[in-house]
Amino acid sequence: MAKIKMENPIVEMDGDEMTRILWQLIKDELLTPFLELNTEYYDLGLEHRNETDDQVTKDAAYATEKHKVAVKCATITPNAARVEEYNLKEMWKSPNGTIRAILDGTVFRAPIQVKGITPCVRNWEKPITIARHAYGDVYKASEMKIPGPGKVELVYTAEDGSKESVTVHEFDGPGIVQGMHNLNGSIESFARSCFTYALDTKQTIWFASKDTISKKYDHTFKDIFQEIFDAEFKEKFDAAGIEYFYTLIDDAVARVMKSKGGFIWACKNYDGDVMSDMLSSAFGSLAMMTSVLVSPKGYYEYEAAHGTVQRHYYKHLKGEETSTNPVATIFAWTGALRKRGELDSNSELMAFADKLEKATIDTIEGGTMTKDLALITELKDVTTLNTQDFIKAIRATLTALD
Ligand code: NAP
Ligand code: MG
Numbered sequence: 001m002a003k004i005k006m007e008n009p010i011v012e013m014d015g016d017e018m019t020r021i022l023w024q025l026i027k028d029e030l031l032t033p034f035l036e037l038n039t040e041y042y043d044l045g046l047e048h049r050n051e052t053d054d055q056v057t058k059d060a061a062y063a064t065e066k067h068k069v070a071v072k073c074a075t076i077t078p079n080a081a082r083v084e085e086y087n088l089k090e091m092w093k094s095p096n097g098t099i100r101a102i103l104d105g106t107v108f109r110a111p112i113q114v115k116g117i118t119p120c121v122r123n124w125e126k127p128i129t130i131a132r133h134a135y136g137d138v139y140k141a142s143e144m145k146i147p148g149p150g151k152v153e154l155v156y157t158a159e160d161g162s163k164e165s166v167t168v169h170e171f172d173g174p175g176i177v178q179g180m181h182n183l184n185g186s187i188e189s190f191a192r193s194c195f196t197y198a199l200d201t202k203q204t205i206w207f208a209s210k211d212t213i214s215k216k217y218d219h220t221f222k223d224i225f226q227e228i229f230d231a232e233f234k235e236k237f238d239a240a241g242i243e244y245f246y247t248l249i250d251d252a253v254a255r256v257m258k259s260k261g262g263f264i265w266a267c268k269n270y271d272g273d274v275m276s277d278m279l280s281s282a283f284g285s286l287a288m289m290t291s292v293l294v295s296p297k298g299y300y301e302y303e304a305a306h307g308t309v310q311r312h313y314y315k316h317l318k319g320e321e322t323s324t325n326p327v328a329t330i331f332a333w334t335g336a337l338r339k340r341g342e343l344d345s346n347s348e349l350m351a352f353a354d355k356l357e358k359a360t361i362d363t364i365e366g367g368t369m370t371k372d373l374a375l376i377t378e379l380k381d382v383t384t385l386n387t388q389d390f391i392k393a394i395r396a397t398l399t400a401l402d
Contacts, residue, residue, distance in 0.1 A: 001402075003036045004348045010336050011063045011301075012039035013095075015073030016046055017308035018387075021316060022326045023073045025388060026333060029395045030356060035337075035349075040067065044095055046076045050088050057095045061102035068343060070301040071336035072099075073329065074308045096293075104186075105295035106131050106193035108264070109276050109305050111283035112290060112331055114364045116379035120282040126262030128279055129203065132272025133190045139269055141180035152177050182217075187224045192296035194225075194266045195233040195244065200294075204243040207266040208252035221268065222246050280305065287325035287372050292335055302335035304328030312387075323371035324387045330360050330394070359398035368393050 014023055031037050042060035049056055064070040076082055077094040100107075110129040113119070146152065152168040168177055191207075198205040207225050209218035229237075229244050237244060247255070249271060256265065267275055280289045289305035305328060312322040334353040341349030364373060367382050374384040385393060 001034075003034060004346075004352055005036050006038035006340065006349060007344050007346065008340065009038045009040045009067055010340050011060060011067050011070035012041045013044045013060045013070060013072040013075075013301075014041065015044055015075040015308065017074075017076065017310055017313035018316060018322065018324050019074040019304065019306075019308045019329060020045060021313070022324060022329050022387065022391075025391045026326060026330055029391045030330065030398065031333065033395075034352060034398075039071075044073070044075050046078065046082070046086050046088070046092075049075075049092055049095070050086060050090075053089070054092045054098070057092075057098045058102065061099045064099070064103060064299050064301055065297075068299050069336050069339045070299075071332050072096075072301055072303040074304055074306060076308055099301065100134055100293060103293060103295040103299050103301065104189050104297075105134075105293040105299070105301070106190050106197070107134055107291055107293050108197055109280070109289055109291045111280060112288045112327055112361075113283065114288070114361050116365060116367075116377045117284045117288070117373060118378060119284065121257060123258065124261040124283070126260060127283070128256065128259070128261045129197075129201070129264045130272055130276045130279055131190075131194050131197065131205075131264055131266040132276060133187070133267065133269045134272075135186040135190075135269065136182040137180050137269040138178070141178050143176065143178045146171050146175045146177055148174055154179060182221075184220070184224065187221055188228060189296040190266075191225045191228040192232070193294045194264065195229060195237075196296070196298065197292075197294045198242060198244070198264055199233070199236055199240055201264070202240055202242055203262060203264050204245075205264040205266055206245055206247060206252055206255075208247050208249040208271070209268055210249050212248060218268075225266075276305075284376055285325070285372055286328075287370075288327055290328050290331045290335060300336070300339050302332040302339075304332050316387075321386045323384060323390070325370040325372050326387065326391055327360055327364075331357060355401055356394075356398060359401055360394050362401075363390075363394045363397045366397070 040063055042056055044057055075095045078088055078091050083091050108129050108131050110127045113127055149172050151170050153165045154168055155165040157163050194205055209221050211218040211222045280286050286306045291303050291305040293301040309324050312324045316322050334357050338350050338353035367379050370390050371384050374382050
């Protein structure tokens with residue numbers, strides 16, 4: 001069979017530990033036998049980040065601006081232990097943070113659903129995608145412990161020296177205080193990424209915050225979303241038959257629980273952090289969760305939501321068998337290939353992405369899976385395979401699909 005050609009490249013960002021092993025296996029078994037894989041390769045493995053003083057991470061992000069589509073392997077975000085383990089020159093920043101700062105995007109996370117692994121919430125028939133604003137609020141806050149009685153004020157000093165202030169609290173005893181911020185520009189980008197992704201995936205989108213209590217802060221989020229929607233997206237949404245609406249965060253939580261799924265839930269930074277962990281565990285497993293960074297300028301970077309699965313990697317290094325789930329990493333590749341196909345009008349490539357996803361899901365629904373899924377499935381007579389054999393089983397299903 002002739003291999004499928006790719007006119008333009010995907011930016012390929014290799015990574016660390018067990019996911020780096022998965023990366024090579026997926027390419028060898030599931031991609032290069034079927035595709036003339038065209039990628040621009042960047043090695044974001046920690047050793048190479050260290051050698052290049054992390055320049056490689058920035059170069060990979062700039063390449064994504066050029067080629068528009070990237071696929072990324074999980075990478076180590078160094079901490080003190082990693083600095084020692086890898087003898088690092090510096091505690092390099094999180095690659096995802098660096099890439100996001102350059103591409104200015106929003107991260108969308110969606111579960112991959114299979115029969116036999118039922119979400120804890122029985123009425124969730126379709127995936128729920130979380131869009132998390134990844135800038136500001138409590139993540140960039142300044143905090144203070146207040147030792148005793150006194151007044152706390154917020155003061156804004158404009159460039160011309162004029163001041164505006166508001167009293168936070170008149171303390172009559174010890175307490176705590178926090179000042180946080182956000183930027184209209186960042187909220188606008190967040191809104192545009194959300195609406196773009198909703199159109200791309202033809203899903204209705206909700207945005208929720210607490211504007212009834214936070215009449216300036218959260219209300220600004222609500223207003224910016226509405227202004228951008230009305231000015232730039234409303235007609236396109238009508239044409240696509242999808243909806244945007246704003247609701248209070250408490251109402252959103254209640255509605256999510258009663259819903260059938262199949263929509264996007266846009267969240268402020270903290271809400272997205274908490275709710276994405278709630279959703280991924282309720283849907284089954286972090287290893288079945290994909291993640292895509294969508295920039296407001298139309299760049300896409302696909303990855304798995306989980307990390308480098310360090311514990312499995314150390315077993316692998318000792319020569320022990322592992323049963324690491326490659327599904328989210330496979331779907332990162334299929335997401336990128338499908339988007340490349342869409343941008344290049346390459347229907348063969350898009351069809352291949354669909355077929356590889358189907359082969360992956362069919363393999364699991366047929367009762368063959370990795371250990372993490374075997375532990376939670378309701379299917380009987382399950383075959384649990386190791387990392388390599390599971391990927392080979394997907395290849396066998398894929399080959400048989402023709
Ligand atoms: P992790 O890699 O997500 O793994 C945590 C645990 O979840 C694993 O030990 C494993 O449980 C289970 N798990 C996750 N993915 C799995 C898979 N594909 N198949 C089977 N089980 C899976 O998180 P971590 O071990 O806390 O972090 C390791 C490194 O990843 C850290 O250095 C961190 O900086 C990095 N990280 C990177 C990203 C990213 O690049 N996007 C995201 C998060 C973390 P069992 O051990 O019980 O089998
Ligand atoms: Mg979290």
